Amino acid sequence: MxxxxxxxxxxxxxxxxxxxxxxxxxxxxxxxxPSLGDVCGVVMRYRVGPLPVGRIAMFGFWWWLGWHFLAR
Structure with a gap:
């Protein structure tokens, strides 16, 4: 190492x-x-007009995490 x-x-x-x-x-x-679940809940509810920005951000974060740690 x-x-x-x-x-x-x-x-x-x-x-x-x-x-x-x-x-x-x-x-x-x-x-x-706040717990991690509470923070995620607040982020998931964030919207800009009709666009669910929080959900898109969480999806992008999990996608990035999976790509960097699970796909290699």
């Missing part, structure tokens, strides 16, 4: 740990931190 691969692995692990920490904090009683 090269130094670059190691750095990317460490950064992705740190990002996953951060997401898990925020999600755990959001599930505490009386917490004002």
């Amino acid at each position: 090269t130094a670059g691969q190691f750095l990317v692995t460490v950064l992705f692990t740190a990002a996953l740990g951060l997401f898990a920490t925020v999600e755990i904090a959001s599930r505490r009683e009386g917490s004002r931190v």
Whole structure:
């Protein structure tokens, strides 16, 4: 494993740990931190006129994620 691969692995692990920490904090009683599901719900409802921009953005994000991590 090269130094670059190691750095990317460490950064992705740190990002996953951060997401898990925020999600755990959001599930505490009386917490004002929104959960990941709440954030996704707000994004999915975003519209500009008749165009569902939030849904298109979420679709594009999942497409990008799948292309970069699952298609290779």
